[in-house]
Amino acid sequence: MRRSAVLSVIALVGGSVLVAAPAHAAPAPVPGCGAVLTADARLTADLTCPEGDGLVLAEGVTLDLRGHTLSGSSGAVAVVLPSLGDVTIRNGTIAGWGEGMRTFDTWDEVGGTVTVSRVTFSGNGEGVNTSGKLGSTGKVHEISRSTFTGNGTGVGGIYGGAHVVRSTFTDNGTALGFITGGFLLEDSRLEGNGTGVSCDESGCRILRSRIVDNGVGVDARQFGADIADSVLQGNDTAFSSFLVWGLSNLERNTFKDNGTAVTLSISNATLTGNVFRGNTLAFTSDGGAPDFASTLVGNRFVRNVDAVVVEQPGTSLQDNVADHNQGWGIYAPGATDLGGNQARGNGNEPQCVGVVCGSRPQS
Template sequence: MTLKLDTTARRSIGEPSKASRIATAAYVLPAALLLSVALGGSARAAEPGVTCGSTVTTDVTLTADLYCPSGDGLILGSKVTLDLGGHSLIGSDSGVGVSSEFPFEGGNTIRNGTIENWAIGIRLMGIEPNPIPYVATDLVLINAPVGNYFTNGTTLQLTRVTAVDSPIRGELGGDLAISDSSLTRSPVEVFFASATITNSKLVETFVSTTAGGELSIDSSKLDGKGTAALGYVSETVITITDSVVKNYAQPISGFWGGVTLTGNKFSDMPNGVLGSITSGIESDGVSGITGNTFIRSGVALRGNVPMVVENNTFRQGDVGVEFTMSDPLPGNPPQTADRSRAVGNVLVNNTGSGILTELPGLEVGGNTAKNNGGYGIYAPGAVDLGGNVASGNALGQCVGVVCARK
């Protein structure tokens, strides 16, 4: 059975046509929304009225915009599809637009419209995990944050979603799967949960993962517009793969975490791509950076954690890669570059050195460093794996390893 909400209303002033104008227009909705039910091809009498704040337990399609001047929007029961019908669900910067807050027998779907001007636009809450995801698809979110607070795990899938000024958060097993979407000033943050972002566009959008789980970005375009920080990681890992990332004001930073960067192009990030992560725990503290290009990106990598840096290109930055570690606690031995490697990288035309470290034990091999403003490779106490090449570097070619001139 499919119920359709008939929200045709007399408006006291005008007939707004766009969501942004509807939110501020002065009009009055009737006290109840009439429901029409189609059974066997014929219509029967209208069901009792449904207003903002009602619980909906069967599929619903809006036939006009729905404005809730106070309180909440709609609460969805189990196995419910809310089809906005190309219309808007509009709040007054308070309440929850769409929520699901009791045990599910199956996933819910919300689709095909705009959710605007709510304290929380979509909220999913529960205790028992459900293998069927909650789906939000073909939506525009404007000033309508999204939260998946599902203890023990139910995934919220967001597909073909355009979000503006609408943070997206997952907590306590409430995982996120975002694909084919556009996020503007809409940070993605997870806490004891995981998030995947695929084939999407992020503008001035920060990502964060803390305390377990993981956040991964694949085949996407990210533009910080010179203002946003790229990300924060703590006790887990951020992974970025096959993406284009540019114009972020601050690098990935964090505490007891790491990153995996593979096959990306980073450019115009004056404060670097990876920096200022406090030394990590076990493998989570090791950052793997492979097959990337870094252009005009400050000290591109200064992770302050063990880094395996292989087959990357560093051009026109300050320093290609600097291996550092946190200061040891009192009574602990001095830090080394144990578990760190720099192999097969090309470092050219940087204003400082190509590879730089004061830590002993860095494994160095097969790198090419040319025409840098500092050293080609400065790594006293390194483990020389051979095959390094350097020429035209202003302060000298190599310290700590042998470099051929070509």
């Protein structure tokens, strides 16, 4: 049954319908599971729905969970969103659903904004499914000060997008996973997830965030991902790129204590002004193929096991510093030397292979 039939079906088969309240009236209590909310509503106690979708929102509705938990079954959706119009969900917990929220019909026109504030998504298959119309776009999802923990995927979707601010993702299979969509993540923390970010043929941008102790911090494919002013620490692999014919830009980040900090495979990427410290391997690339290249400018590699190890051509280096790494400083036979690279105190000699490095004076 298509989601476009949800409103009429629930109304006819015993579900409650909350009709519009007079202007300025206080939000009405949610009648119960299966309710179709056509006016602002609030939970007055925890609500558990053993089967079927939880609540259906009409355009313009605000659902205030009031600190309570809306819980349900793994085969259903907690909050079903209208295909058009703005809605708001805030202040509570959504737990144990197949999907915490999603738009009910993405075959027809989709538009409007979903605002999610101070909501915890726990133990769902997917916390927020942002998927939109096939081959087009979905609703705008503005998510702030929310927590995603123990979900299969925290926020994701196909042909969907999200703006996530000041939120926390812990112990999810994938914190954010997007295919043919995109997101902007700001001032947030991704910790202890299997994968922090999976960005496949999507526009993904991360600013001022912490990506810590994940299996893979960021996995980018096709279009690449942009990360700036962030900390990637303690991940098995902090940034992995495969077949990115677009371009990833990594700027002014700190990569610390990762297994591998950055690994590129057949990918374009530019790394500018990053600091790499305490990683087992700071940077490596397979050199890509014709028309694929990486450029490292003004990065600092300090006290890693190996700093830069690139076996194949396809990498350009300029103004990078590699100091006191246990093994290689810069090992990049066949690299393009743009000048200004420096190295000293690394365990392997020569200090640089593939580029000419100056040795800075001792301070």
